[in-house]
Amino acid sequence: MTRWRERWSGAVPRSAVVVHDLAMVWIVWVVLHRVRYGVMVSPPELPLWSTEIAMVLAAQGLVFWQVGLYRGLWRFASVPDLWNIFKACALGLFAIVLGLFLYNRLELVSRTVLLMYPFVLMGMLGAPRLLYRAWKDSNSDQTDAASVRILILGAGRAGDALVRDLRRLGSYQPVGFLDDARSLRGSKVQGIPVLGGVDDVAEIARETAARLLVIAVPSASATQMQRIVAACERSGLPFRMVPRLRDALEGRSLSGQLKEVAIEDLLGRQQVLPDWKAIRSWLGARSVLVTGAGGSVGSELCRQCARHGARRIAMVEQDEFALITVLASLRRDFPDLEYIPVLGDCGDTAVIRHALDASQPEAVFHAAAYKQVPLLETQLREAVRNNVLATETVARACREADVGTFVLISTDKAVDPGNILGATKRLGEMVCQSLVDPRSTRFVTVRFGNVLDSAGSVVPLFREQIRQGGPVTVTDPEVTRYFMTIPEACQLILQASAIGSQEAIYTLDMGEPVPIRLLAEQMIRLAGKQPGRDVSIVYTGLRAGEKLHETLFHADERYRATAHPKILQAEPRAVVVSEIHQALERLREAAGRYDLATLDLVLRRTVPEFQPIGSHAAPTAAPTTVVAFPSHASRKN
Numbered sequence: 211m212t213r214w215r216e217r218w219s220g221a222v223p224r225s226a227v228v229v230h231d232l233a234m235v236w237i238v239w240v241v242l243h244r245v246r247y248g249v250m251v252s253p254p255e256l257p258l259w260s261t262e263i264a265m266v267l268a269a270q271g272l273v274f275w276q277v278g279l280y281r282g283l284w285r286f287a288s289v290p291d292l293w294n295i296f297k298a299c300a301l302g303l304f305a306i307v308l309g310l311f312l313y314n315r316l317e318l319v320s321r322t323v324l325l326m327y328p329f330v331l332m333g334m335l336g337a338p339r340l341l342y343r344a345w346k347d348s349n350s351d352q353t354d355a356a357s358v359r360i361l362i363l364g365a366g367r368a369g370d371a372l373v374r375d376l377r378r379l380g381s382y383q384p385v386g387f388l389d390d391a392r393s394l395r396g397s398k399v400q401g402i403p404v405l406g407g408v409d410d411v412a413e414i415a416r417e418t419a420a421r422l423l424v425i426a427v428p429s430a431s432a433t434q435m436q437r438i439v440a441a442c443e444r445s446g447l448p449f450r451m452v453p454r455l456r457d458a459l460e461g462r463s464l465s466g467q468l469k470e471v472a473i474e475d476l477l478g479r480q481q482v483l484p485d486w487k488a489i490r491s492w493l494g495a496r497s498v499l500v501t502g503a504g505g506s507v508g509s510e511l512c513r514q515c516a517r518h519g520a521r522r523i524a525m526v527e528q529d530e531f532a533l534i535t536v537l538a539s540l541r542r543d544f545p546d547l548e549y550i551p552v553l554g555d556c557g558d559t560a561v562i563r564h565a566l567d568a569s570q571p572e573a574v575f576h577a578a579a580y581k582q583v584p585l586l587e588t589q590l591r592e593a594v595r596n597n598v599l600a601t602e603t604v605a606r607a608c609r610e611a612d613v614g615t616f617v618l619i620s621t622d623k624a625v626d627p628g629n630i631l632g633a634t635k636r637l638g639e640m641v642c643q644s645l646v647d648p649r650s651t652r653f654v655t656v657r658f659g660n661v662l663d664s665a666g667s668v669v670p671l672f673r674e675q676i677r678q679g680g681p682v683t684v685t686d687p688e689v690t691r692y693f694m695t696i697p698e699a700c701q702l703i704l705q706a707s708a709i710g711s712q713e714a715i716y717t718l719d720m721g722e723p724v725p726i727r728l729l730a731e732q733m734i735r736l737a738g739k740q741p742g743r744d745v746s747i748v749y750t751g752l753r754a755g756e757k758l759h760e761t762l763f764h765a766d767e768r769y770r771a772t773a774h775p776k777i778l779q780a781e782p783r784a785v786v787v788s789e790i791h792q793a794l795e796r797l798r799e800a801a802g803r804y805d806l807a808t809l810d811l812v813l814r815r816t817v818p819e820f821q822p823i824g825s826h827a828a829p830t831a832a833p834t835t836v837v838a839f840p841s842h843a844s845r846k847n
Contacts, residue, residue: 228271231279234334235270235302239263242323242330262319265309270302277301292336299328299335357383361415363408363438364426365389365399368452372426373400385418408438412445425451436732443735484701485708485774486518492708494519499571501556501604502578504532506696507619507703511575512536514700516544524550524569526561526578557600559607566611573615574608575703576601579635581621586630587754590809595801597634602641602794609651617707618642618655622692622717625657628757628823636817637793639715643782644790646713655782656706657717658699660691672730676737680745682730685752690723702777709772715780716772757823789816 240258257263277298303324310316358381362369365387376382377400386405387394394404405414411423423442428451430438442449498515502508503525509532512523523540527533530553537551550569554561556578566574579597580586586593601618608616620639623632642653660668668691675682694702706716731741739745752758769780793816800808814820 228274230338231274231335232267232271235267235331236263238327238331238334239266239323242326243318243320246320246323262310262314265313266306269305269309270299273302273305274298291339292332295335296328296332299331302331303328357381358422359383359385359418359420360422360424361386361388361411361418361420362402362424362426363388363411363442364452365391365394365397365404366426368428369426370399372424372452373402382422385420386414388414408441411441415445415447420447423447423449425449428452439735443738448738484705488708488773489701489704490519493573493704495521496572497522497524497569499524499526499565499569499574501526501562501574501576503527504529504536505577507699508575508577509536509539510696511577511700511703512540513543514697514704516540516547518704520547522548522550522569522571524552524565524571526552526554526556526565528553528555555600557596557603559603562604562607563611566607566613571613573617573707574604574613575617575619575707576604577619578604579619579638581631583623583629583631583756584753586634590630590806590813591801591804593630593634594797594809594813597631598637598641599794599798599801601638602645605642605645605651605653609645609647613651615652615654615707616642617703618653619703620655620657620715622657622659627817627820629754630813633813633817633820636820637813639782640785640790640816641794643713643785644787653713654707655715656703657715658694658702660693668726668729669733672733673737676734676739676745681748682734682745683748683750684726684730685750685756686758687725687727687749689726689752689756689758691726692723694718705774706777709774709777709779713782715782717769717778717780718776752823754823 240263277294279294279298307316307324310319360376360382362372362384366389369387369389373384376384384400384402386403387399388406388408388411389395389404390407395406397404405418414420415423423445425435425438425442427434427438439449493515496519498520500508500512500515500523503512504527508525508527512525515523525533525536527536533551533553537549540547540549550565552561552565552568554564556562556565556576578600580589580593605616605618618638620635621631623629624636624639625632627633627636639655642655645651646653672682702716702718706714709716727747730747734741734745734747737745741747769778772779793812796812797809799805800812
């Protein structure tokens with residue numbers, strides 16, 4: 211008996227399925243003809259086996275095989291399988307009629323039987339499959355006492371699929387659904403009752419002795435997710451969520467695998483969907499080079515290029531561990547592509563020329579930069595050397611090599627800069643403008659702000675502070691920033707590159723700003739703690755160079771919509787090429803002498819809108835107007 215159960219606890223053997231299906235064809239064909247001719251006074255003699263029956267079985271069996279009826283498993287039979295069976299029966303009938311017509315002109319073949327045949331056969335083939343699945347599901351329900359009792363929030367398709375997966379695992383026992391749709395109250399999904407609404411989760415969890423809550427509403431908006439998570443928190447139970455389809459398709463979550471609710475699930479904005487057709491059309495079969503390839507944005511940019519059609523990826527990175535890490539990850543996930551790792555500083559002319567010669571790229575993404583605002587306020591020389599001089603080195607080398615597109619990854623802090631990061635990135639933008647030649651490389655600038663969970667960003671800082679029990683430090687209760695995920699930031703870069711015209715500046719419509727105070731509170735709650743009770747929030751005051759809010763475009767940068775509804779293009783401000791080149795010469799000389807006074811003076815004169823906040827005295831500058839369009843915070847890559 212044990213062996214029998216072990217044998218039949220898995221999939222039904224394919225040979226047994228073929229025998230079953232052909233037996234059903236034989237039974238249906240013979241029985242329908244006997245019933246049809248049984249009402250006649252002198253019915254013809256109908257043998258149980260004949261050449262005609264053999265032809266019927268052969269024709270129908272070949273159709274079954276060609277349609278792919280034996281590629282599926284009875285264990286997972288569903289409505290699409292029934293449709294596939296009906297197609298096989300209908301096509302089989304056509305093959306049978308054709309064969310018998312050529313053989314004996316359909317002698318003794320009833321037209322009534324031909325009409326009934328595909329429908330009856332579909333029932334005879336489909337019913338055993340569905341009964342087998344129901345039997346397997348019922349056996350899965352017989353879980354042991356140690357199984358985890360689960361309450362599912364959401365009785366839609368995701369909840370239905372989740373129950374099937376949980377039953378197959380066997381170690382979890384769904385005890386009920388919660389859904390706000392009143393029409394579902396009292397009904398059952400997969401035999402499990404819908405017990406109430408989402409707001410009833412705390413009470414129903416106690417009544418059902420649930421030990422885990424699962425949110426099965428992958429299409430919920432940020433506002434809806436905030437309400438659902440708040441209800442789960444009131445219950446005091448741990449909770450997980452079914453991953454969104456997009457996360458599964460892009461490899462950030464495994465299909466069918468539960469994940470913790472992440473902070474991006476609660477942000478007050480919808481992710482921007484790129485135009486994949488335009489991106490693949492532009493990127494397909496190209497060779498690309500990424501500087502700063504080991505950083506948060508640089509490494510994800512490499513992955514996005516690999517996923518969407520690049521044939522060769524060159525990676526320039528000065529951190530050897532970061533380079534070998536991203537290289538190993540890419541080779542594991544995309545083994546068919548060609549990779550060219552280059553260890554070195556992209557500001558070194560020899561390094562970047564070697565990388566360009568080795569890869570012959572058609573597009574270069576310059577992601578290498580220093581970007582930590584408080585640190586750079588005291589590291590002027592390195593900020594200028596990396597964000598300005600290295601940018602000029604890479605951009606000029608690309609123009610000399612006649613690279614098709616050069617993409618500078620900038621920050622919204624370059625707009626009316628109030629810190630060293632913003633001023634150096636703004637000068638980097640101006641350097642690219644000074645190198646524009648309509649007959650050569652196309653220069654594109656992409657600005658964006660806070661990138662969730664990137665190295666050095668506020669999210670990992672808050673997470674570590676919460677892990678240590680607090681306090682969580684927020685600069686000011688009123689400070690706001692705009693956020694996007696790392697993959698979304700990289701998709702913006704690729705989308706803008708595909709759209710980009712010469713000397714264009716692009717940015718993303720980021721929706722509504724998120725108060726950093728609210729972000730901290732939500733992260734504390736996601737950790738299963740209460741703000742102010744378990745983990746305190748301390749306001750430390752704005753640091754040197756920090757603003758309460760950011761702006762997206764300078765007043766003189768007229769912006770307009772692009773082919774993508776969520777990407778905006780600004781008209782760059784005019785620059786005097788000779789002045790930029792002179793400034794670069796002076797900056798390079800001053801950097802060589804570590805002359806901070808000259809570096810500061812040249813930076814202020816070349817970027818006149820630079821008005822230092824905090825530790826620097828702001829020079830007199832022409833006033834600017836804040837564009838009435840929201841922006842987002844400093845780039846975190």
